[in-house]
Amino acid sequence: MGFPHPSHERETPVLSKYFGDPEARTLAGWRARGGYASFEKALGMDPVEIQNIVKDSGLRGRGGAGFPTGIKWSFMKPDGKTHYLCCNADESEPGTFKDREIMRWTPHALIEGVAIGAHAIYAETAYIYIRGEYSEPIRIMQAAVAEAYAAGILGANAMGTGKRVDVHIHRGAGAYICGEETALMNSLEGRRGNPRIKPPFPAVAGLFGQPTTINNVETLAAVPHILREGAEWYQQLGREDNPRSRGTKLFSVCGNIARPGNYEVTMGFPFGEFLNDMCGGALPGREIKAVIPGGSSVPILTREEAENTFMDYEGMVASGTMLGSGGVIVFDDRQDMVRQIARLARFYAHESCAQCSQCREGTAWTTRILERISAGQGNARDFDTLLSIADNMTGKTICVLSDSCATPVVSGLKKFRHEFEAKLGPDHSRGVVPVLLTSNRTVAA
Numbered sequence: 001m002g003f004p005h006p007s008h009e010r011e012t013p014v015l016s017k018y019f020g021d022p023e024a025r026t027l028a029g030w031r032a033r034g035g036y037a038s039f040e041k042a043l044g045m046d047p048v049e050i051q052n053i054v055k056d057s058g059l060r061g062r063g064g065a066g067f068p069t070g071i072k073w074s075f076m077k078p079d080g081k082t083h084y085l086c087c088n089a090d091e092s093e094p095g096t097f098k099d100r101e102i103m104r105w106t107p108h109a110l111i112e113g114v115a116i117g118a119h120a121i122y123a124e125t126a127y128i129y130i131r132g133e134y135s136e137p138i139r140i141m142q143a144a145v146a147e148a149y150a151a152g153i154l155g156a157n158a159m160g161t162g163k164r165v166d167v168h169i170h171r172g173a174g175a176y177i178c179g180e181e182t183a184l185m186n187s188l189e190g191r192r193g194n195p196r197i198k199p200p201f202p203a204v205a206g207l208f209g210q211p212t213t214i215n216n217v218e219t220l221a222a223v224p225h226i227l228r229e230g231a232e233w234y235q236q237l238g239r240e241d242n243p244r245s246r247g248t249k250l251f252s253v254c255g256n257i258a259r260p261g262n263y264e265v266t267m268g269f270p271f272g273e274f275l276n277d278m279c280g281g282a283l284p285g286r287e288i289k290a291v292i293p294g295g296s297s298v299p300i301l302t303r304e305e306a307e308n309t310f311m312d313y314e315g316m317v318a319s320g321t322m323l324g325s326g327g328v329i330v331f332d333d334r335q336d337m338v339r340q341i342a343r344l345a346r347f348y349a350h351e352s353c354a355q356c357s358q359c360r361e362g363t364a365w366t367t368r369i370l371e372r373i374s375a376g377q378g379n380a381r382d383f384d385t386l387l388s389i390a391d392n393m394t395g396k397t398i399c400v401l402s403d404s405c406a407t408p409v410v411s412g413l414k415k416f417r418h419e420f421e422a423k424l425g426p427d428h429s430r431g432v433v434p435v436l437l438t439s440n441r442t443v444a445a
Protein backbone atom coordinates (compact mmCIF):
# COMPACT_ATOMS: atom_id res chain seq x y z
CA MET A 1 0.00 0.00 0.00
CA GLY A 2 2.95 2.30 0.48
CA PHE A 3 1.86 3.44 3.97
CA PRO A 4 3.70 2.52 7.12
CA HIS A 5 0.52 0.74 8.25
CA PRO A 6 -0.04 -2.08 8.73
CA SER A 7 3.58 -2.56 9.67
CA HIS A 8 3.07 -6.26 10.36
CA GLU A 9 0.89 -8.81 8.58
CA ARG A 10 -0.69 -9.95 11.86
CA GLU A 11 -2.06 -6.48 12.57
CA THR A 12 -5.76 -5.77 12.00
CA PRO A 13 -5.78 -2.18 10.83
CA VAL A 14 -9.18 -0.58 11.34
CA LEU A 15 -8.43 2.76 13.00
CA SER A 16 -4.85 2.73 11.75
CA LYS A 17 -5.66 1.72 8.19
CA TYR A 18 -4.79 5.17 6.83
CA PHE A 19 -1.95 6.07 9.17
CA GLY A 20 0.76 7.45 6.90
CA ASP A 21 -1.62 8.34 4.08
CA PRO A 22 -1.67 12.16 3.80
CA GLU A 23 -4.73 12.13 1.52
CA ALA A 24 -6.89 10.62 4.28
CA ARG A 25 -6.34 13.84 6.24
CA THR A 26 -8.36 15.98 3.89
CA LEU A 27 -12.13 16.05 3.74
CA ALA A 28 -12.14 15.02 0.09
CA GLY A 29 -9.74 12.16 0.85
CA TRP A 30 -11.78 11.05 3.84
CA ARG A 31 -15.02 11.09 1.88
CA ALA A 32 -13.38 9.11 -0.92
CA ARG A 33 -12.62 6.47 1.72
CA GLY A 34 -16.25 6.27 2.81
CA GLY A 35 -16.00 9.00 5.44
CA TYR A 36 -19.08 10.71 6.92
CA ALA A 37 -21.47 8.07 5.49
CA SER A 38 -21.88 6.72 9.04
CA PHE A 39 -22.66 10.19 10.40
CA GLU A 40 -25.26 10.72 7.70
CA LYS A 41 -26.78 7.35 8.58
CA ALA A 42 -26.69 8.17 12.30
CA LEU A 43 -28.52 11.47 11.81
CA GLY A 44 -31.43 9.48 10.37
CA MET A 45 -31.50 7.16 13.38
CA ASP A 46 -32.99 7.46 16.83
CA PRO A 47 -30.24 7.97 19.46
CA VAL A 48 -31.40 4.84 21.33
CA GLU A 49 -30.91 2.80 18.16
CA ILE A 50 -27.29 4.01 17.94
CA GLN A 51 -26.74 3.33 21.64
CA ASN A 52 -27.99 -0.23 21.13
CA ILE A 53 -25.70 -0.89 18.16
CA VAL A 54 -22.72 0.33 20.16
CA LYS A 55 -23.85 -1.78 23.14
CA ASP A 56 -24.18 -4.86 20.93
CA SER A 57 -20.76 -4.30 19.40
CA GLY A 58 -19.12 -4.76 22.79
CA LEU A 59 -17.06 -1.55 22.44
CA ARG A 60 -15.51 -0.53 25.75
CA GLY A 61 -13.85 2.77 26.59
CA ARG A 62 -10.23 2.95 25.42
CA GLY A 63 -9.27 5.72 27.86
CA GLY A 64 -8.22 3.25 30.54
CA ALA A 65 -11.16 2.04 32.56
CA GLY A 66 -12.86 -0.01 29.82
CA PHE A 67 -16.41 1.03 30.66
CA PRO A 68 -18.92 -0.21 28.02
CA THR A 69 -19.52 2.73 25.70
CA GLY A 70 -23.11 1.95 24.70
CA ILE A 71 -24.12 1.64 28.35
CA LYS A 72 -22.41 4.95 29.16
CA TRP A 73 -24.34 6.60 26.34
CA SER A 74 -27.63 5.11 27.55
CA PHE A 75 -27.31 7.08 30.82
CA MET A 76 -28.11 10.19 28.76
CA LYS A 77 -31.89 10.57 28.53
CA PRO A 78 -33.95 12.96 26.40
CA ASP A 79 -34.76 15.21 29.36
CA GLY A 80 -34.86 18.54 27.57
CA LYS A 81 -31.61 19.68 29.22
CA THR A 82 -28.54 20.84 27.34
CA HIS A 83 -26.20 17.86 26.95
CA TYR A 84 -22.49 17.84 26.14
CA LEU A 85 -20.02 15.36 24.71
CA CYS A 86 -16.36 15.75 25.66
CA CYS A 87 -13.76 13.91 23.68
CA ASN A 88 -10.75 13.24 25.87
CA ALA A 89 -7.65 13.84 23.76
CA ASP A 90 -5.44 14.80 26.68
CA GLU A 91 -3.30 11.67 26.29
CA SER A 92 -0.66 12.43 28.90
CA GLU A 93 -0.23 8.93 30.31
CA PRO A 94 3.48 8.09 29.98
CA GLY A 95 4.02 5.58 27.20
CA THR A 96 0.78 6.35 25.36
CA PHE A 97 0.70 8.00 21.93
CA LYS A 98 -2.09 6.32 19.96
CA ASP A 99 -4.65 9.15 20.09
CA ARG A 100 -1.99 11.47 18.71
CA GLU A 101 -1.72 9.31 15.56
CA ILE A 102 -5.49 9.11 15.10
CA MET A 103 -5.64 12.91 15.18
CA ARG A 104 -2.57 13.36 12.99
CA TRP A 105 -3.62 10.98 10.23
CA THR A 106 -7.39 10.62 10.35
CA PRO A 107 -8.78 13.80 11.94
CA HIS A 108 -12.09 13.37 10.13
CA ALA A 109 -12.51 9.87 11.57
CA LEU A 110 -12.43 11.42 15.02
CA ILE A 111 -14.72 14.32 14.07
CA GLU A 112 -17.17 11.81 12.59
CA GLY A 113 -17.08 9.66 15.75
CA VAL A 114 -17.55 12.75 17.92
CA ALA A 115 -20.48 13.96 15.80
CA ILE A 116 -22.17 10.54 15.94
CA GLY A 117 -21.53 10.34 19.69
CA ALA A 118 -23.07 13.79 20.22
CA HIS A 119 -26.20 12.81 18.33
CA ALA A 120 -26.41 9.51 20.25
CA ILE A 121 -26.48 11.29 23.62
CA TYR A 122 -28.87 14.10 22.60
CA ALA A 123 -26.10 16.70 22.53
CA GLU A 124 -25.70 19.53 20.06
CA THR A 125 -22.28 20.58 21.32
CA ALA A 126 -19.08 18.58 21.61
CA TYR A 127 -15.60 19.56 22.74
CA ILE A 128 -12.38 17.85 21.79
CA TYR A 129 -9.95 18.56 24.63
CA ILE A 130 -6.43 18.11 23.25
CA ARG A 131 -3.21 17.86 25.22
CA GLY A 132 -1.47 21.24 25.09
CA GLU A 133 1.84 19.84 23.85
CA TYR A 134 0.17 18.26 20.81
CA SER A 135 0.78 21.28 18.54
CA GLU A 136 0.69 19.39 15.26
CA PRO A 137 -2.44 17.31 16.03
CA ILE A 138 -4.18 20.49 17.24
CA ARG A 139 -3.39 22.29 14.01
CA ILE A 140 -4.58 19.31 11.94
CA MET A 141 -7.77 18.91 13.99
CA GLN A 142 -8.55 22.63 13.72
CA ALA A 143 -8.11 22.54 9.95
CA ALA A 144 -10.34 19.46 9.67
CA VAL A 145 -13.09 20.99 11.83
CA ALA A 146 -13.00 24.13 9.65
CA GLU A 147 -13.33 21.95 6.53
CA ALA A 148 -16.28 20.06 8.04
CA TYR A 149 -18.06 23.34 8.87
CA ALA A 150 -17.37 24.78 5.42
CA ALA A 151 -18.89 21.65 3.83
CA GLY A 152 -22.02 21.84 6.01
CA ILE A 153 -21.20 18.58 7.79
CA LEU A 154 -21.12 20.37 11.15
CA GLY A 155 -23.14 23.37 12.28
CA ALA A 156 -26.77 24.37 12.62
CA ASN A 157 -27.87 22.25 9.68
CA ALA A 158 -25.58 19.23 9.93
CA MET A 159 -25.51 17.41 6.58
CA GLY A 160 -28.66 19.25 5.58
CA THR A 161 -30.77 17.46 8.18
CA GLY A 162 -31.76 20.53 10.19
CA LYS A 163 -29.99 19.08 13.24
CA ARG A 164 -27.31 21.09 15.02
CA VAL A 165 -23.96 19.50 15.80
CA ASP A 166 -21.13 21.81 16.86
CA VAL A 167 -17.60 20.61 17.52
CA HIS A 168 -15.03 22.81 19.26
CA ILE A 169 -11.32 22.17 19.69
CA HIS A 170 -9.93 23.11 23.10
CA ARG A 171 -6.21 23.15 23.79
CA GLY A 172 -5.12 22.02 27.27
CA ALA A 173 -2.23 23.64 29.10
CA GLY A 174 -0.04 20.62 29.74
CA ALA A 175 -1.42 19.16 32.96
CA TYR A 176 -1.71 15.35 33.17
CA ILE A 177 -4.53 15.62 35.67
CA CYS A 178 -6.75 17.33 33.07
CA GLY A 179 -7.12 13.91 31.42
CA GLU A 180 -9.21 12.83 34.40
CA GLU A 181 -12.72 13.42 33.19
CA THR A 182 -13.99 15.78 35.87
CA ALA A 183 -10.74 17.78 35.91
CA LEU A 184 -11.11 18.04 32.15
CA MET A 185 -14.57 19.55 32.58
CA ASN A 186 -13.32 22.03 35.19
CA SER A 187 -10.53 23.02 32.84
CA LEU A 188 -12.99 23.48 29.97
CA GLU A 189 -15.05 25.74 32.21
CA GLY A 190 -11.97 27.89 32.79
CA ARG A 191 -11.38 26.64 36.34
CA ARG A 192 -8.33 25.01 37.86
CA GLY A 193 -8.15 21.42 36.59
CA ASN A 194 -8.99 19.68 39.86
CA PRO A 195 -10.95 16.42 39.79
CA ARG A 196 -14.45 16.66 41.28
CA ILE A 197 -15.88 14.41 43.95
CA LYS A 198 -18.34 11.91 42.43
CA PRO A 199 -21.31 11.69 42.71
CA PRO A 200 -22.72 13.58 40.99
CA PHE A 201 -21.48 11.67 37.96
CA PRO A 202 -21.01 13.56 34.69
CA ALA A 203 -24.14 12.00 33.16
CA VAL A 204 -26.13 13.80 35.87
CA ALA A 205 -24.16 17.03 36.35
CA GLY A 206 -21.10 17.43 34.19
CA LEU A 207 -19.84 20.26 32.03
CA PHE A 208 -21.47 23.56 33.10
CA GLY A 209 -23.59 21.44 35.46
CA GLN A 210 -25.33 19.72 32.53
CA PRO A 211 -25.54 15.99 31.64
CA THR A 212 -22.24 15.11 29.95
CA THR A 213 -20.51 12.10 28.43
CA ILE A 214 -16.71 11.86 28.25
CA ASN A 215 -15.08 9.47 25.82
CA ASN A 216 -11.56 8.80 24.68
CA VAL A 217 -10.38 9.53 21.11
CA GLU A 218 -9.89 5.86 20.21
CA THR A 219 -13.32 4.96 21.56
CA LEU A 220 -15.07 7.58 19.44
CA ALA A 221 -12.97 6.93 16.34
CA ALA A 222 -14.16 3.28 16.39
CA VAL A 223 -17.84 4.28 16.21
CA PRO A 224 -18.11 5.19 12.48
CA HIS A 225 -16.63 1.78 11.63
CA ILE A 226 -19.16 0.02 13.87
CA LEU A 227 -22.08 1.87 12.30
CA ARG A 228 -20.80 1.12 8.82
CA GLU A 229 -19.84 -2.55 9.27
CA GLY A 230 -22.35 -3.46 11.98
CA ALA A 231 -22.20 -4.54 15.62
CA GLU A 232 -21.76 -8.18 14.64
CA TRP A 233 -18.61 -7.46 12.64
CA TYR A 234 -17.03 -5.75 15.67
CA GLN A 235 -18.23 -8.49 18.00
CA GLN A 236 -16.42 -11.17 16.05
CA LEU A 237 -13.04 -9.44 16.49
CA GLY A 238 -11.35 -10.83 19.58
CA ARG A 239 -10.48 -13.95 21.51
CA GLU A 240 -13.06 -16.70 21.06
CA ASP A 241 -13.03 -17.67 24.71
CA ASN A 242 -13.46 -14.15 26.02
CA PRO A 243 -16.72 -12.49 24.94
CA ARG A 244 -16.12 -9.43 27.16
CA SER A 245 -13.31 -7.78 25.15
CA ARG A 246 -14.19 -7.17 21.53
CA GLY A 247 -12.86 -5.24 18.54
CA THR A 248 -9.38 -3.97 17.85
CA LYS A 249 -7.04 -2.01 20.09
CA LEU A 250 -4.17 0.32 19.33
CA PHE A 251 -1.06 -0.27 21.42
CA SER A 252 1.74 2.28 21.62
CA VAL A 253 5.07 0.57 22.18
CA CYS A 254 8.17 2.36 23.45
CA GLY A 255 11.34 1.77 25.42
CA ASN A 256 13.91 -0.96 24.81
CA ILE A 257 12.29 -2.71 21.88
CA ALA A 258 13.47 -3.29 18.32
CA ARG A 259 10.48 -1.75 16.53
CA PRO A 260 8.66 0.83 18.65
CA GLY A 261 5.47 2.45 17.33
CA ASN A 262 1.70 2.02 17.21
CA TYR A 263 0.24 -1.39 16.42
CA GLU A 264 -3.41 -2.33 16.03
CA VAL A 265 -4.40 -5.88 16.92
CA THR A 266 -7.60 -7.67 17.77
CA MET A 267 -8.42 -7.88 21.45
CA GLY A 268 -6.80 -10.89 23.10
CA PHE A 269 -3.73 -11.02 20.85
CA PRO A 270 -0.95 -13.08 22.51
CA PHE A 271 1.39 -10.62 24.20
CA GLY A 272 4.47 -12.83 23.70
CA GLU A 273 3.97 -12.89 19.95
CA PHE A 274 3.24 -9.18 19.98
CA LEU A 275 6.48 -8.27 21.74
CA ASN A 276 8.86 -10.78 20.19
CA ASP A 277 7.53 -11.02 16.66
CA MET A 278 5.46 -7.97 15.77
CA CYS A 279 7.64 -5.49 17.68
CA GLY A 280 10.86 -7.33 16.93
CA GLY A 281 11.75 -8.28 20.52
CA ALA A 282 14.71 -6.98 22.48
CA LEU A 283 17.44 -4.82 20.98
CA PRO A 284 20.47 -6.78 19.68
CA GLY A 285 22.36 -8.47 22.48
CA ARG A 286 19.82 -7.51 25.14
CA GLU A 287 16.98 -9.24 26.97
CA ILE A 288 13.61 -7.85 27.90
CA LYS A 289 13.37 -7.68 31.67
CA ALA A 290 10.06 -6.02 32.41
CA VAL A 291 7.02 -4.58 30.67
CA ILE A 292 4.42 -2.05 31.73
CA PRO A 293 1.54 -3.02 29.44
CA GLY A 294 -1.07 -0.29 29.81
CA GLY A 295 0.51 3.09 30.45
CA SER A 296 2.55 3.93 33.53
CA SER A 297 -0.38 3.51 35.95
CA VAL A 298 -0.68 -0.27 35.79
CA PRO A 299 1.29 -3.02 37.56
CA ILE A 300 4.63 -4.02 36.02
CA LEU A 301 5.01 -7.50 34.51
CA THR A 302 8.16 -9.56 34.31
CA ARG A 303 9.03 -10.75 30.80
CA GLU A 304 7.82 -14.26 31.61
CA GLU A 305 4.48 -12.92 32.84
CA ALA A 306 4.08 -10.68 29.79
CA GLU A 307 4.82 -13.51 27.39
CA ASN A 308 1.98 -15.54 28.90
CA THR A 309 -0.65 -12.83 28.75
CA PHE A 310 -3.50 -12.04 26.38
CA MET A 311 -3.91 -8.42 25.33
CA ASP A 312 -7.43 -7.76 26.49
CA TYR A 313 -9.07 -6.49 29.67
CA GLU A 314 -9.54 -9.92 31.22
CA GLY A 315 -6.24 -11.36 30.01
CA MET A 316 -4.32 -8.53 31.63
CA VAL A 317 -6.28 -8.84 34.89
CA ALA A 318 -5.58 -12.59 34.94
CA SER A 319 -1.86 -11.72 34.84
CA GLY A 320 -2.22 -9.25 37.69
CA THR A 321 -2.16 -6.06 35.66
CA MET A 322 -4.50 -3.95 33.50
CA LEU A 323 -4.98 -3.08 29.85
CA GLY A 324 -5.15 0.62 30.78
CA SER A 325 -4.51 2.98 27.89
CA GLY A 326 -2.52 0.43 25.87
CA GLY A 327 0.82 2.17 26.33
CA VAL A 328 3.43 -0.60 26.40
CA ILE A 329 6.74 0.39 28.02
CA VAL A 330 9.55 -2.13 27.64
CA PHE A 331 12.63 -2.33 29.90
CA ASP A 332 15.64 -4.45 29.04
CA ASP A 333 18.36 -5.93 31.23
CA ARG A 334 20.33 -2.66 31.26
CA GLN A 335 17.58 -0.82 33.10
CA ASP A 336 17.72 -0.02 36.78
CA MET A 337 14.16 -0.71 37.95
CA VAL A 338 14.54 1.34 41.13
CA ARG A 339 15.54 4.38 39.12
CA GLN A 340 12.75 3.81 36.59
CA ILE A 341 10.10 3.49 39.30
CA ALA A 342 11.47 6.57 41.06
CA ARG A 343 11.12 8.51 37.80
CA LEU A 344 7.49 7.46 37.52
CA ALA A 345 6.84 8.46 41.12
CA ARG A 346 8.40 11.87 40.47
CA PHE A 347 6.05 12.31 37.51
CA TYR A 348 2.99 11.60 39.65
CA ALA A 349 4.24 13.84 42.44
CA HIS A 350 4.67 16.65 39.93
CA GLU A 351 1.21 16.10 38.40
CA SER A 352 -0.79 15.67 41.63
CA CYS A 353 -3.36 18.43 41.91
CA ALA A 354 -2.73 18.31 45.69
CA GLN A 355 -6.36 18.31 46.83
CA CYS A 356 -6.08 14.99 48.73
CA SER A 357 -3.47 14.71 51.47
CA GLN A 358 -2.84 11.00 50.75
CA CYS A 359 -1.89 11.90 47.19
CA ARG A 360 -0.14 15.22 47.83
CA GLU A 361 2.02 13.81 50.63
CA GLY A 362 2.15 10.21 49.42
CA THR A 363 3.45 10.96 45.93
CA ALA A 364 6.08 13.34 47.33
CA TRP A 365 7.34 11.00 50.06
CA THR A 366 7.31 8.00 47.76
CA THR A 367 9.51 9.94 45.35
CA ARG A 368 11.93 11.04 48.05
CA ILE A 369 12.31 7.57 49.51
CA LEU A 370 12.76 5.96 46.10
CA GLU A 371 15.32 8.54 45.06
CA ARG A 372 17.17 8.01 48.33
CA ILE A 373 17.21 4.24 47.79
CA SER A 374 18.33 4.82 44.24
CA ALA A 375 21.22 6.95 45.51
CA GLY A 376 22.39 4.07 47.71
CA GLN A 377 21.17 5.65 50.94
CA GLY A 378 18.19 3.45 51.66
CA ASN A 379 17.60 0.93 54.41
CA ALA A 380 15.51 -2.21 54.69
CA ARG A 381 12.74 -0.45 56.60
CA ASP A 382 12.14 1.83 53.64
CA PHE A 383 10.38 -1.03 51.88
CA ASP A 384 7.73 -1.30 54.58
CA THR A 385 7.39 2.47 54.66
CA LEU A 386 6.86 2.54 50.89
CA LEU A 387 4.23 -0.21 51.09
CA SER A 388 2.47 1.50 53.97
CA ILE A 389 2.37 4.82 52.09
CA ALA A 390 1.14 2.96 48.99
CA ASP A 391 -1.65 1.39 51.02
CA ASN A 392 -2.73 4.81 52.23
CA MET A 393 -2.68 6.12 48.68
CA THR A 394 -4.90 3.40 47.22
CA GLY A 395 -8.67 3.67 46.98
CA LYS A 396 -8.87 6.64 49.32
CA THR A 397 -8.72 9.71 47.15
CA ILE A 398 -10.90 11.78 44.83
CA CYS A 399 -9.34 10.32 41.69
CA VAL A 400 -6.97 7.45 40.96
CA LEU A 401 -3.80 9.44 40.26
CA SER A 402 -2.77 8.54 43.78
CA ASP A 403 -3.36 4.82 43.14
CA SER A 404 -1.44 5.15 39.87
CA CYS A 405 1.68 6.29 41.73
CA ALA A 406 1.40 3.45 44.25
CA THR A 407 0.86 0.72 41.66
CA PRO A 408 4.34 0.55 40.04
CA VAL A 409 5.94 0.86 43.47
CA VAL A 410 4.05 -2.12 44.90
CA SER A 411 4.49 -4.31 41.84
CA GLY A 412 8.12 -3.22 41.43
CA LEU A 413 8.96 -4.06 45.03
CA LYS A 414 7.27 -7.42 44.68
CA LYS A 415 8.88 -8.45 41.42
CA PHE A 416 12.26 -6.69 41.49
CA ARG A 417 12.94 -6.65 45.22
CA HIS A 418 16.46 -7.94 44.63
CA GLU A 419 17.23 -4.73 42.72
CA PHE A 420 15.93 -2.62 45.59
CA GLU A 421 17.93 -4.66 48.10
CA ALA A 422 21.09 -4.35 46.04
CA LYS A 423 20.79 -0.57 46.39
CA LEU A 424 20.63 -0.44 50.16
CA GLY A 425 23.18 1.80 51.82
CA PRO A 426 26.02 0.64 54.11
CA ASP A 427 23.99 1.29 57.29
CA HIS A 428 20.92 -0.67 56.29
CA SER A 429 21.58 -3.64 58.56
CA ARG A 430 21.54 -1.34 61.62
CA GLY A 431 18.16 -0.08 60.60
CA VAL A 432 19.26 3.54 60.38
CA VAL A 433 16.16 5.44 59.45
CA PRO A 434 16.24 8.99 58.21
CA VAL A 435 13.37 10.86 59.85
CA LEU A 436 11.72 11.71 56.59
CA LEU A 437 8.32 12.82 57.60
CA THR A 438 9.34 15.57 59.97
CA SER A 439 12.82 16.75 59.14
CA ASN A 440 15.87 15.99 57.09
CA ARG A 441 17.96 14.94 60.10
CA THR A 442 19.15 11.32 60.22
CA VAL A 443 18.82 9.44 63.47
CA ALA A 444 19.31 5.81 64.49
CA ALA A 445 16.04 3.90 64.91
Ligand SMILES: Cc1cc2nc3c(=O)[nH]c(=O)nc-3n(C[C@H](O)[C@H](O)[C@H](O)COP(=O)(O)O)c2cc1C
Nearest residue numbers: 061062063064088090091092179180181215216219
Ligand atom coordinates in the same frame (compact mmCIF):
# COMPACT_ATOMS: atom_id res chain seq x y z
C1 LIG B 1 -5.18 11.03 36.27
C2 LIG B 1 -6.00 10.52 35.13
C3 LIG B 1 -5.64 10.85 33.82
C4 LIG B 1 -6.42 10.40 32.76
N1 LIG B 1 -6.02 10.72 31.49
C5 LIG B 1 -6.78 10.32 30.44
C6 LIG B 1 -6.42 10.70 29.11
O1 LIG B 1 -5.41 11.36 28.88
N2 LIG B 1 -7.24 10.27 28.11
C7 LIG B 1 -8.36 9.53 28.33
O2 LIG B 1 -9.08 9.21 27.41
N3 LIG B 1 -8.71 9.17 29.58
C8 LIG B 1 -7.96 9.55 30.63
N4 LIG B 1 -8.36 9.22 31.90
C9 LIG B 1 -9.62 8.47 32.05
C10 LIG B 1 -10.81 9.44 31.99
O3 LIG B 1 -11.06 9.92 33.33
C11 LIG B 1 -12.08 8.78 31.48
O4 LIG B 1 -12.30 7.59 32.19
C12 LIG B 1 -12.04 8.46 29.99
O5 LIG B 1 -11.73 9.59 29.22
C13 LIG B 1 -13.40 7.93 29.56
O6 LIG B 1 -13.40 7.60 28.20
P1 LIG B 1 -13.72 6.12 27.69
O7 LIG B 1 -14.97 5.67 28.38
O8 LIG B 1 -13.89 6.27 26.23
O9 LIG B 1 -12.53 5.29 28.07
C14 LIG B 1 -7.58 9.63 32.99
C15 LIG B 1 -7.94 9.30 34.31
C16 LIG B 1 -7.15 9.73 35.36
C17 LIG B 1 -7.54 9.36 36.75
Ligand code: SF4
Nearest residue numbers: 353355356359397399
Ligand atom coordinates in the same frame (compact mmCIF):
# COMPACT_ATOMS: atom_id res chain seq x y z
S1 SF4 C 1 -5.86 11.83 43.99
FE1 SF4 C 1 -4.27 13.37 43.65
S2 SF4 C 1 -4.64 14.16 41.62
FE2 SF4 C 1 -6.51 13.05 42.24
S3 SF4 C 1 -7.81 14.62 43.16
FE3 SF4 C 1 -6.63 13.76 44.82
S4 SF4 C 1 -4.81 15.07 44.96
FE4 SF4 C 1 -5.75 15.48 42.99
